[in-house]
Amino acid sequence: MKKIVFSAVLLSAATISFSQNIDKIINAKEAERIERVLASDEMRGRRTFSPEIDKAADFIAAEFKAAGLETWKGSGSYLQKFAFIATKQISLSATLDGKAIDAKNVAVSTTQAEVKVTPSSGYEVASIAAGANFNVEYSKLIQSGKNMIIYLDPSFSNIFTRVSSSFRRAAFKKDNNVVVILDSKPATDFLIEAKFETTEQPLANVVGVLPGKSKKDEYVIFSGHYDHIGVGKPVNGDSIYNGANDDAAGTTAVMLLAKYFKAVKNNERTIVFAAFTGEEVGMFGSTYFSKQFDPAKVVAMFNLEMIGTESKWGKNSAYITGYDKTDMGTILQKNLEGTEFKFYPDPYTEQQLFYRSDNATLARLGVPAHTISTSKMDVEPHYHKVSDHVETLDMNNMAMVIKSIALSARSIISGKDTPSRVKTEDLR
Numbered sequence: 001m002k003k004i005v006f007s008a009v010l011l012s013a014a015t016i017s018f019s020q021n022i023d024k025i026i027n028a029k030e031a032e033r034i035e036r037v038l039a040s041d042e043m044r045g046r047r048t049f050s051p052e053i054d055k056a057a058d059f060i061a062a063e064f065k066a067a068g069l070e071t072w073k074g075s076g077s078y079l080q081k082f083a084f085i086a087t088k089q090i091s092l093s094a095t096l097d098g099k100a101i102d103a104k105n106v107a108v109s110t111t112q113a114e115v116k117v118t119p120s121s122g123y124e125v126a127s128i129a130a131g132a133n134f135n136v137e138y139s140k141l142i143q144s145g146k147n148m149i150i151y152l153d154p155s156f157s158n159i160f161t162r163v164s165s166s167f168r169r170a171a172f173k174k175d176n177n178v179v180v181i182l183d184s185k186p187a188t189d190f191l192i193e194a195k196f197e198t199t200e201q202p203l204a205n206v207v208g209v210l211p212g213k214s215k216k217d218e219y220v221i222f223s224g225h226y227d228h229i230g231v232g233k234p235v236n237g238d239s240i241y242n243g244a245n246d247d248a249a250g251t252t253a254v255m256l257l258a259k260y261f262k263a264v265k266n267n268e269r270t271i272v273f274a275a276f277t278g279e280e281v282g283m284f285g286s287t288y289f290s291k292q293f294d295p296a297k298v299v300a301m302f303n304l305e306m307i308g309t310e311s312k313w314g315k316n317s318a319y320i321t322g323y324d325k326t327d328m329g330t331i332l333q334k335n336l337e338g339t340e341f342k343f344y345p346d347p348y349t350e351q352q353l354f355y356r357s358d359n360a361t362l363a364r365l366g367v368p369a370h371t372i373s374t375s376k377m378d379v380e381p382h383y384h385k386v387s388d389h390v391e392t393l394d395m396n397n398m399a400m401v402i403k404s405i406a407l408s409a410r411s412i413i414s415g416k417d418t419p420s421r422v423k424t425e426d427l428r
Contacts, residue, residue, distance in 0.1 A: 025260045026403045028395035034063070034252040035308075035390045038226065046243060047230025048278045049201055056226050060206040060255065060275045067259040069208030069273065072292075080205040082288045084170040085111035087196040096187035105182040106386055107164035108194045108295055110422075111173045117149065117192040123179070125186055127151040147176050149192075153184045169282065186420065199359035203277050204284045208262055212270035215415045221272045221301040222257050222371075222409075223286070224250025225279035225358055228383035229384060238386040245375065245388050250304035251275050253402045260406055261413070268415035269299060276358050289363060300328060300412050300419050301369035303359035306383075307401045310391035311374040312347060315397050318374045318404070321346045322354035325426070326368040328419035332408035341404040348377045355428065364427060368419035374401060 005375065037043075037059055044052040061078035071078055087110065090265040092103045108115055117123055128137045130153040141150055152160055154266065160182045167180075174393055206226070228243030240342050242248075278284025311317045316339075323329045323345035333343050346353055354360065362369040374397075375383070382388040411417040 005175070006058045011105040020222065021263065022260060022403050022406065025263060026399055026406065028399045031399050031402070032390065032395045034255055035244055035248055035250050035347060035393065035395075038251060039242040039388075039390050041242070042239050043242070045241040046226060046228045046231035046248075048203070048227045048281050048284070050230060051420070053227055053277065054204075057204050057206050057275075057277070060226060060251065063255045064206065064208035064258060064273065066263050066324060067208065067255070069210055069258055072209055072272075074102075074208045074246070078206050078208055080207045080289065080292075082203055082205075083173070084201045084203060084284060085173050086170040086199045087111060087168070087200050088109055088199075089168070090195040092194040093192070094181070095191045096181075096183065097189050101181075101183070105160075106192065107160070107167050107180045108192070109167040109171075109178040109180075110194070110196065111171060111198065112177065113178075113196055113198050115177050115192070115194045115196075117177070117179060117190070119189060121147070123147045123149050123177075125149045125151070127153075127184070127186055128156065129153055130155040130162035130184070130239075142178065145176055149179045149181065149186075151181050151183050151186050154182055157182060162312075170284075172288070203284060203288075205277055205289055206275040208258055208273045210258070210267060210271040213268050215269045217297055218269045218415070219272055219298045220269050220409070220413050221274060221298060222254050222304065223274040223276060223301065223358055223364070224252075224254045224304045226251045227277050227280055227285075229280050232386070235386045241384070241386055241388065242390070243388055244390045244393055245308040245382065246384065247279070247305050249306055249308035249393065249398060252398075253304045253307060253405065256402055257406055267413040269413050271413055279358055283358055283361055286361040288362040293361065295365035295367050297351045298362060298365075298369075300409075301359055301362050301367055302405060302409060303357055303369065303371040304405070304414045305357050305371045305373045306375035307373060308395075308398045309361075309374055310394060311344075312376050312398055313342070316341045316400060316404075317344060318372050318401055319344045319346050321357070321359065321371040321373070322363065322422075323370070325354070325363070325422050326370070328368045328370055328412075331411060331417045331419055335408045335411050336404060339404070339407070341400070341408075343372075343408070351377055353377065363422045364424060366421045366424050368392045368422060372401075372405060
C-alpha cells in the first residue's frame with residue numbers, strides 16, 4: 001500500500017511537527033476498534049429515536065471525554081440535546097365561504113395539539129397561481145415564519161401531495177402554523193379546525209470542543225453522522241443495517257481526529273467535533289446544530305461520509321462534494337504537497353451529493369462546508385444494505401484517508417488560510 005511520505009526533504013518543519021505521532025493515534029487498529037462498537041449487531045443499526053442510538057451516543061461521548069475535549073459552551077455534557085415534535089392528525093375540517101371542502105385538499109403544518117383558523121385569527125393569506133415557480137414562491141412564504149394560509153392552484157395537485165406528506169413528519173417545535181389549501185380562489189370567510197396527537201421525541205448530537213488560542217471565536221468543524229437506518233426485513237438471515245461505512249466510518253474519523261488534534265495542541269482556531277443524529281431521516285441533527293452558531297464565525301466544515309472503502313481512483317484518494325463552490329479543496333490539496341494523497345472533485349455530481357449530507361445545512365448559511373468521501377456511489381454494493389459490515393472496509397486505507405484529512409486541514413486550523421464562502425444565491 002502506498003503511504004504518505006512525511007520526510008524532512010519533502011515537507012517543511014511545520015508539517016513534520018504537525019504530523020508527529022500521527023500513526024500512534026490514527027491507525028487501522030484504532031479505527032477498527034471504534035467501528036466494531038458502532039457497527040456491532042448490539043447497536044441494531046443505530047436508528048434515529050431508538051434505544052440503541054442512545055448507546056452509540058454514550059460511547060462517542062466517552063471517547064470525546066477520553067480525548068480530553070471540552071463540552072459545548074461549558075454545558076457539562078457532550079450530548080447536545082434537543083427534541084422533535086411528532087404529530088398525528090386526529091381530525092380536520094374546513095369550510096370556505098360557507099361550503100365544506102374535502103379534508104384531503106387541506107394540509108396543516110403545526111406542532112400544536114389544536115388549530116382553529118378564522119378571518120379574525122390574523123393569518124396572512126397568499127396564493128400560488130398556475131404556472132408560478134412553486135419552489136421559489138413556496139420557500140419565500142414558508143421562510144417568513146408567519147401564521148399563513150396558502151392557496152395552491154389545483155394544477156399543483158401532485159406537489160400538494162408531497163407537501164401534505166412532509167407536514168406529517170416530526171419537526172422542531174415552532175410557534176407558527178401553515179395551512180395549505182388546494183384551491184385557486186381565496187375565501188373571504190373560512191373556518192379551519194384540526195386536532196393532533198403530539199409526542200415529544202428527544203434527540204442528541206454528540207459535540208466536543210478543542211478551544212483555539214489566538215482565534216478562539218473562529219470555528220472549524222469536523223463532523224459525521226452516527227445514525228443509520230436500523231432493522232429491516234431479513235436478507236439471507238440478516239436484518240440489521242449495521243452502517244459500518246455509512247456513517248460509522250465518518251464518525252470514527254471524527255473521534256480519531258479529535259484525539260489527534262488534542263495531542264498536537266497547535267490549533268489557533270477553535271475546533272468543534274460533532275457526531276450528528278438524524279441524518280438519514282432529514283438531517284435533523286445538523287439542522288439543530290447549525291442554529292447554535294453565527295455562521296459568519298464558522299470558517300470551514302469538514303463533513304466525513306463513507307470513507308471506509310477505496311475511491312474510484314484507488315488508494316490515497318478521496319473526493320470533495322461541491323468542490324467548485326469554494327476554494328477549500330485547493331487549500332487542502334496545497335497542504336498535501338509532498339505526499340501521494342490527492343483530493344478530487346466529486347465525480348458523481350448528477351447524484352447531488354453536496355445537498356444530501358450534513359454539510360448542506362451549513363453551506364446554505366454561506367459556510368465553506370463540504371463532504372469528503374471515498375464511496376463509489378455509482379457501483380456501491382453495500383450502500384443502505386444489510387451487508388454494510390466492518391469486514392467490507394479497508395481499515396488501512398481508511399486510516400490513511402483520516403491522516404490525510406488531518407494534514408490537509410493544518411493551515412485552516414492554524415488560522416493561516418481561510419476558505420472562500422459559499423455563494424448561497426447559487427445553491428438550489
